Amino acid sequence: MADKTLFQKIADGEIPSDMVYEDELCIAFRDIQPQAPVHILIVPRKPIPSLDDLTKEDQELVGHLFLCAKKIAANEGLHRGYRTVFNCGEEGLQTVPHLHLHLLGGRVLRWPPG
Ligand code: 5GP
Numbered sequence: 001m002a003d004k005t006l007f008q009k010i011a012d013g014e015i016p017s018d019m020v021y022e023d024e025l026c027i028a029f030r031d032i033q034p035q036a037p038v039h040i041l042i043v044p045r046k047p048i049p050s051l052d053d054l055t056k057e058d059q060e061l062v063g064h065l066f067l068c069a070k071k072i073a074a075n076e077g078l079h080r081g082y083r084t085v086f087n088c089g090e091e092g093l094q095t096v097p098h099l100h101l102h103l104l105g106g107r108v109l110r111w112p113p114g
Pocket of ligand 1: 006015017018029030031032033034041086087093094095096097
């Protein structure tokens with residue numbers, strides 16, 4: 001069996017995290033290096049490496065991640081808005097090869113993101 005990804009180890013409690021939400025399909029925890037007052041990673045339990053590896057089979061799962069983002073944003077009090085981001089691949093500056101949706105908020109976010 002392939003080695004567990006960092007985020008699978010977090011899901012299994014082998015690496016500690018500040019978990020804010022979990023269900024049968026995904027987990028959500030605070031980023032260790034937050035880029036905004038609220039910075040949460042929403043991670044499917046299924047270890048899909050990146051956005052580029054999604055298949056038709058994952059369509060509902062991805063929708064689920066966004067609905068979780070909306071719910072968590074409300075729980076975090078992000079009533080004035082927030083941003084969700086999937087970094088993908090080398091030029092997208094993805095560093096952890098396990099699909100994750102960033103949820104950022106709590107300040108005015110700049111655009112373009114750089
Ligand atoms: P990426 O650059 O792949 O889009 O995002 C990976 C994110 O995971 C980064 O924002 C980074 O700070 C976060 N991260 C990396 N290692 C850990 C960890 O061990 N715990 C937590 N909570 N976040 C991590």
